[in-house]
Amino acid sequence: MKSIDDILAGITAGQPRAIGRAITLVENQQEGSEAVLSHLDSLVCNYLVLGITGPPGAGKSTLTSRLIEQYRADGERVGVIAIDPSSPLSGGAILGDRIRMMRHAKDPDVVIRSMATRGRLGGLCSAAGSAVRIMAASGCSKIIIETVGVGQSEMDIIGLADLTLLALAPGLGDDIQAMKAGLLEVVDLLVVNKNDLRGAENLAMDLEGVARQREDKYGLPTRVCRTIASEGQGIEQLVALIAELESLHSESGEMNRRRQVSRNREVVDWGLDMIREKLEPLAALHKHEASPQKTAVQLLQKLWLDL
Numbered sequence: 001m002k003s004i005d006d007i008l009a010g011i012t013a014g015q016p017r018a019i020g021r022a023i024t025l026v027e028n029q030q031e032g033s034e035a036v037l038s039h040l041d042s043l044v045c046n047y048l049v050l051g052i053t054g055p056p057g058a059g060k061s062t063l064t065s066r067l068i069e070q071y072r073a074d075g076e077r078v079g080v081i082a083i084d085p086s087s088p089l090s091g092g093a094i095l096g097d098r099i100r101m102m103r104h105a106k107d108p109d110v111v112i113r114s115m116a117t118r119g120r121l122g123g124l125c126s127a128a129g130s131a132v133r134i135m136a137a138s139g140c141s142k143i144i145i146e147t148v149g150v151g152q153s154e155m156d157i158i159g160l161a162d163l164t165l166l167a168l169a170p171g172l173g174d175d176i177q178a179m180k181a182g183l184l185e186v187v188d189l190l191v192v193n194k195n196d197l198r199g200a201e202n203l204a205m206d207l208e209g210v211a212r213q214r215e216d217k218y219g220l221p222t223r224v225c226r227t228i229a230s231e232g233q234g235i236e237q238l239v240a241l242i243a244e245l246e247s248l249h250s251e252s253g254e255m256n257r258r259r260q261v262s263r264n265r266e267v268v269d270w271g272l273d274m275i276r277e278k279l280e281p282l283a284a285l286h287k288h289e290a291s292p293q294k295t296a297v298q299l300l301q302k303l304w305l306d307l
């Protein structure tokens with residue numbers, strides 16, 4: 001096995017294998033992961049985490065691919081974390097994503113990693129948060145997290161982002177009203193992708209309304225943008241809006257506030273993982289005389305003493 005020093009040196013040198021290795025270590029909570037993570041913070045420079053969410057087929061991966069192109073053209077190094085819902089239904093979509101990303105696969109300044117939501121050991125937030133930090137330490141100045149849908153685990157992941165983009169497209173039959181409550185809080189950029197399709201105009205008008213509502217309610221700048229990702233149209237404007245929001249949030253302190261919140265979330269996620277790891281064997285050994293709730297309290301007290 002490579003030593004931790006080798007892995008850290010590889011990360012700083014931007015070596016894809018070392019980066020992949022480090023993320024795997026952390027994801028599986030293997031030996032050495034703590035050592036890697038504790039050395040990373042000093043290596044991290046300026047970076048922006050952009051979360052991209054939206055229903056399947058809206059064009060998230062196509063947008064991601066275009067953003068990679070644009071940022072690479074500006075000389076930036078880009079990381080992508082694709083959250084894969086591990087559902088057999090989405091197999092096709094993930095294959096499609098791989099194909100779309102393939103052309104970036106040979107570029108040493110593009111780091112792509114997919115992470116599964118199901119069938120994993122630890123929490124997704126802690127793993128994704130660590131992957132962000134590893135990518136940032138390897139020199140990625142833009143890190144994109146692509147995730148499907150608007151469920152709770154997606155929202156937790158999106159909480160790791162500095163800016164959140166919701167991609168929608170006409171004709172997907174999404175009820176904006178239904179999504180609105182949860183999204184209003186987090187979505188900084190509303191993108192009408194597939195602007196070449198019928199219905200784009202109406203969708204854009206609806207989203208303008210959502211943006212105004214969000215600005216009124218939270219006082220947070222919210223932008224609407226139209227793109228045809230498959231043709232690369234509107235991408236420059238999108239990149240400009242991302243930069244505008246980044247600087248507004250830096251000035252207002254919103255950026256720092258969000259990073260603090262996401263850091264707290266990661267801490268809790270790590271903590272819960274650690275408790276689960278200890279609690280499960282204890283529960284298995286325990287004679288269940290009291291109620292499950294009472295037993296939980298007893299076991300937690302025992303854990304507390306052992307910590």
Ligand SMILES: Nc1nc2c(ncn2[C@@H]2O[C@H](COP(=O)(O)OP(=O)(O)O)[C@@H](O)[C@H]2O)c(=O)[nH]1
Nearest residue numbers: 056057058059060061062193194195228229230
């Ligand atoms: N007509 C049209 N098709 C697009 C556009 N952007 C992406 N697509 C296509 O829509 C499909 C789904 O795109 P994808 O990026 O995989 O969506 P995701 O599931 O949100 O990641 C693909 O076949 C894309 O080629 C667009 O602006 N216009």
Ligand SMILES: [Mg+2]
Nearest residue numbers: 060061093097
């Ligand atoms: Mg996709």
